[in-house]
Amino acid sequence: MTQTVPQHQVNDALFSFLQSIYLFEQREVERFHVDWNEVYLLQLLIRYPGMRISEISNRMRVKDFVTSRMVTKLEKAGLANRITSKTDKRVVEVFITSEGRAKIQSIEDFNYSTVSSSLHHYTPEQIHMLLHTIGQLDTLLNLKPEGEDQHDHNHTKS
Structure with a gap:
């Protein structure tokens, strides 16, 4: 059975x-002097260490140059770094630093x-x-991060 909710209630709740x-x-x-794009990128790097710029861009739904700028900013702040892959010297992987963690x-x-501190108001x-x-x-907002399967949700990369 489908529930019907008045549009104004949905609009008010979403606002x-x-x-x-x-x-x-x-x-x-x-x-903390970081915006949400940067926090999300750092959270991705915790969960998926060694992501490539293109993988990060796909997840964040931004262009590679935007991701590259973000990574550069995080590198300058000491929160992330780029490391050339040991298996393929053409590949650069991004990692969170201990400062980023x-x-x-x-x-x-x-x-x-x-x-x-606010939970005492709730059962x-x-x-x-x-x-x-x-x-x-x-799920409610019909959003799914690029490159993420439902089975991957909240799991780290091996």
């Missing part, structure tokens, strides 16, 4: 979501603390449903 995400990103830029850890710690069932829903936003 609220957009506003929250926008303000959330602004806070992260102010506090520390930056992501500080962001995750801050966000966990922020979220945890355990509501918390479970909220976290489940957040984890399924890509």
Whole structure:
């Protein structure tokens, strides 16, 4: 059975979501000096170490030159580096540095603390449903990162 939700409710909810995400990103830029593109790229490198620029570009749905600029910026900040493949000298792989891992850890710690401090307003069932829903936003919004199979979701590259 298909549920019908009034369009204005969906529009209002999506605006609220957009506003929250926008303000959330602004806070992260102010506090940690990295934007969400960079945070996402670093998160990809944690999960898929040694990605090539073209692989990153496909995942992020941006042109290679945009990815290359981002990687260069992260390299200058000491958060990522490019390494020539040991098996094929023509291939350059991108890795997160220990400083990059520390930056992501500080962001995750801050966000966990922020979220945890607000959870007392919710029952355990509501918390479970909220976290489940957040984890399924890509499905709800009909989004799937390029190059990611449903089976790959949240797994690291071997």
